[in-house]
Amino acid sequence: MSATGLLDVFRRSFFHLESRILQAIGFNNHAVVPALSVQGPGIFPQLHRNEETEEHSLLDNIFWMAAPKKRRTIEVNRCRRRNPQKLIEIKTNIEPCSGCGNLKQKHVLCGFCYEKVRRETAIIRGQIQAQEGKPLNNPAVETVVLYEGEKPADTDAGKRIVERKRQRPSWFTQY
Amino acid sequence: MRLTLPVLIAHGRYGRRMGLGPESRINMLRNILTGLVRHERIETTWARADEVRIYAEKVSDMLISFTRPLFSCFSLVQEKDLVHKLFKVLVPRLGSEQRGYTRLFQIPNRDSLDRAKMAVLELRGNPFPPLVTRQPDSDGSLLNQLLRGYREEATRSRAAGGD
Numbered sequence: 001m002s003a004t005g006l007l008d009v010f011r012r013s014f015f016h017l018e019s020r021i022l023q024a025i026g027f028n029n030h031a032v033v034p035a036l037s038v039q040g041p042g043i044f045p046q047l048h049r050n051e052e053t054e055e056h057s058l059l060d061n062i063f064w065m066a067a068p069k070k071r072r073t074i075e076v077n078r079c080r081r082r083n084p085q086k087l088i089e090i091k092t093n094i095e096p097c098s099g100c101g102n103l104k105q106k107h108v109l110c111g112f113c114y115e116k117v118r119r120e121t122a123i124i125r126g127q128i129q130a131q132e133g134k135p136l137n138n139p140a141v142e143t144v145v146l147y148e149g150e151k152p153a154d155t156d157a158g159k160r161i162v163e164r165k166r167q168r169p170s171w172f173t174q175y
Numbered sequence: 176m177r178l179t180l181p182v183l184i185a186h187g188r189y190g191r192r193m194g195l196g197p198e199s200r201i202n203m204l205r206n207i208l209t210g211l212v213r214h215e216r217i218e219t220t221w222a223r224a225d226e227v228r229i230y231a232e233k234v235s236d237m238l239i240s241f242t243r244p245l246f247s248c249f250s251l252v253q254e255k256d257l258v259h260k261l262f263k264v265l266v267p268r269l270g271s272e273q274r275g276y277t278r279l280f281q282i283p284n285r286d287s288l289d290r291a292k293m294a295v296l297e298l299r300g301n302p303f304p305p306l307v308t309r310q311p312d313s314d315g316s317l318l319n320q321l322l323r324g325y326r327e328e329a330t331r332s333r334a335a336g337g338d
Contacts, residue, residue: 098310109306111283114295121216121303138213140259142268143302162302172304 127162215301221294235276268300
């Protein structure tokens with residue numbers, strides 16, 4: 001930032017301030033008529049400028065920007081940083097699962113128990129897929145899953161049977 | 176419709192925005208519904224499961240209340256073998272249900288970077304292992320009763336010792 005540039009800024013700000021004061025008083029002389037004409041250089045040196053107005057307006061308005069007046073003390077900072085709105089909320093909806101004892105949220109299924117069920121379901125689905133052979137071959141009958149040593153009951157008459165070579169797990173009750 | 180707080184806040188708006196637009200949303204929900212009819216238990220994001228539930232219940236209602244086949248079900252379930260399954264298996268099974276035909280459970284968030292809220296949606300009466308089992312109350316078991324007695328005695332002696 002050159003000295004001449006800064007001087008130019010000061011000059012323009014001074015004139016801007018002056019016109020605003022005159023306007024406030026009521027001296028709205030929109031027709032700019034020189035009160036005194038002097039030959040030669042004026043009070044302030046006139047310099048030719050070809051720049052855009054955007055940069056000029058920023059430099060002009062620099063005197064009217066918001067800035068903090070005082071340093072924020074550590075006490076005030078602490079009050080702002082530590083108020084309950086900014087702290088992490090304590091969750092009261094965590095409880096142990098009655099089946100496995102792992103922690104779970106009240107409205108969500110236990111992750112451990114669900115994983116057990118998901119794996120078993122995936123294995124059963126693999127068997128179903130092997131039985132069907134090709135895709136889009138779903139038969140229009142019910143399915144029943146039988147474990148080792150189980151025989152189909154009377155109610156499972158027309159159903160498709162899926163065999164699983166293991167003992168029935170305790171959480172998969174036969175209705 | 177019950178005047179619950181979410182219903183009041185919605186100001187009459189019904190149905191979430193999903194995918195790339197309304198058509199994309201309908202296509203996506205149709206695919207999920209087809210999957211549900213085929214596999215009877217599916218795992219998706221909670222919002223999609225919630226939307227599909229609306230359509231699943233409506234379709235089941237439609238099919239159960241009318242005896243002759245409705246051709247609109249073809250637009251919803253596009254695979255031939257599933258149409259037969261719908262009428263011969265699902266309608267008789269779900270026809271006797273007094274309550275909803277689907278069940279929605281929230282499961283722990285997805286393991287990937289997005290940690291999405293996931294849910295599992297299933298039709299009632301499916302052959303798979305149950306997701307929720309009623310645990311028998313183990314407070315009456317011998318071990319628990321003995322431990323309870325020990326705990327009560329400890330607190331009593333501590334109170335007596337303190338006094």
